[in-house]
Amino acid sequence: MSTIRITLYLGENGLTAWLIKGINQRLRDIQGAAELIKIDTLQRVNVQHQLAALSLAFKPFDLCQIFLIGENLQPQVEALKLYLQQYCVLVTDTYTATIHSSSPMYNDNFQFHHFSVPNKMSAKHRYHIMPFANDATIVDKARILKLIAKMASIKHYKKIEVQLIQREQLSSTDMAGGIALPHIVSEYIDQPMMICLTSKTAIDWQSAHGGVTHIVALLLPKPCTKEAILAVRYLAVNLLHADKKQFITYHYMGDQLQAILACFMRPTEQPIEQSP
Amino acid sequence: MRMVAVTACPTGIAHTYMAAEALIKSAASFGIQIQVETQGAMGIENQLTHQDIHQADLILIASDINIENAERFQQYQVINTTIVEVLTDPNKVIQDCIKQTS
Numbered sequence: 001m002s003t004i005r006i007t008l009y010l011g012e013n014g015l016t017a018w019l020i021k022g023i024n025q026r027l028r029d030i031q032g033a034a035e036l037i038k039i040d041t042l043q044r045v046n047v048q049h050q051l052a053a054l055s056l057a058f059k060p061f062d063l064c065q066i067f068l069i070g071e072n073l074q075p076q077v078e079a080l081k082l083y084l085q086q087y088c089v090l091v092t093d094t095y096t097a098t099i100h101s102s103s104p105m106y107n108d109n110f111q112f113h114h115f116s117v118p119n120k121m122s123a124k125h126r127y128h129i130m131p132f133a134n135d136a137t138i139v140d141k142a143r144i145l146k147l148i149a150k151m152a153s154i155k156h157y158k159k160i161e162v163q164l165i166q167r168e169q170l171s172s173t174d175m176a177g178g179i180a181l182p183h184i185v186s187e188y189i190d191q192p193m194m195i196c197l198t199s200k201t202a203i204d205w206q207s208a209h210g211g212v213t214h215i216v217a218l219l220l221p222k223p224c225t226k227e228a229i230l231a232v233r234y235l236a237v238n239l240l241h242a243d244k245k246q247f248i249t250y251h252y253m254g255d256q257l258q259a260i261l262a263c264f265m266r267p268t269e270q271p272i273e274q275s276p
Numbered sequence: 277m278r279m280v281a282v283t284a285c286p287t288g289i290a291h292t293y294m295a296a297e298a299l300i301k302s303a304a305s306f307g308i309q310i311q312v313e314t315q316g317a318m319g320i321e322n323q324l325t326h327q328d329i330h331q332a333d334l335i336l337i338a339s340d341i342n343i344e345n346a347e348r349f350q351q352y353q354v355i356n357t358t359i360v361e362v363l364t365d366p367n368k369v370i371q372d373c374i375k376q377t378s
């Protein structure tokens with residue numbers, strides 16, 4: 001049994017009846033199940049239930065995901081992706097070593113970076129950029145914070161690192177559910193920045209919650225725009241929801257994480273009540 | 277029952293608002309009417325007036341820093357807690373508040 005997640009932005013027509021019909025046609029021989037997920041609210045319906053899918057009230061350019069579980073999914077997935085590419089924007093689901101993107105997140109320019117911790121650490125170790133321990137597989141919180149600081153500003157990284165450490169000393173930024181949210185507002189940061197590090201092996205974030213696999217560092221300049229603070233605020237409040245944290249931790253690819261986190265940085269629309 | 281609370285954290289961009297949201301949801305589940313003032317990077321929002329404070333049965337300060345305008349609460353019994361405690365178990369915080377005032 002395997003699972004596949006296709007993350008996509010709807011086109012200018014939103015989720016139309018003909019689009020759902022087209023999706024269903026590509027999935028009719030699937031040996032398993034397919035769900036359509038509206039990411040901002042995490043409402044989910046069986047893709048085959050056309051009316052239920054329409055009731056999610058998708059708007060143009062909304063972010064959604066088709067979650068497939070079953071056997072031998074690949075042929076249907078390829079056909080589905082080819083179909084969807086005509087009307088939607090698919091979010092890449094392959095690993096890219098790093099993503100340096102300054103594409104707008106919310107309505108302020110958050111610079112986004114993503115790294116797989118094992119890859120990044122082994123690269124650092126190989127090139128001796130950072131004085132790591134002999135065993136490059138040992139990753140601890142201090143090294144992650146140093147890495148975040150260096151990514152934020154090579155010029156001021158020591159000061160940023162101190163600020164990150166000082167924040168963590170007040171209380172761990174472990175949000176439970178495998179996510180840590182280290183964050184600072186700093187005079188050494190030029191523009192709002194999100195640095196996302198992922199590791200399939202849990203990293204001890206020195207809290208009672210039992211390790212993190214997704215570290216979402218938020219670094220804001222001082223002074224900071226209201227829009228950037230609001231974006232962080234929406235994301236933080238979304239992280240109160242266990243289902244949203246769990247959803248984030250299903251993803252390890254930079255483009256997908258960027259899309260999902262950006263979606264959670266907007267005000268969440270209240271789900272429309274479904275009649276039983 | 278009517279409750280007022282203030283939330284504040286050192287950075288003021290995440291935990292202040294998370295704690296406020298957590299308290300609002302938890303208080304609602306206990307049938308408690310709550311008003312939460314946040315002291316974050318966006319300044320003071322939902323500022324509590326002297327009347328709000330005077331009319332409250334419970335006053336909670338959930339903060340990891342010294343809050344602004346703390347003198348408003350001098351004449352009242354205030355329950356102090358940390359942001360971590362609120363985020364870890366907001367229901368327990370509300371229950372403890374109820375116990376302390378009953």
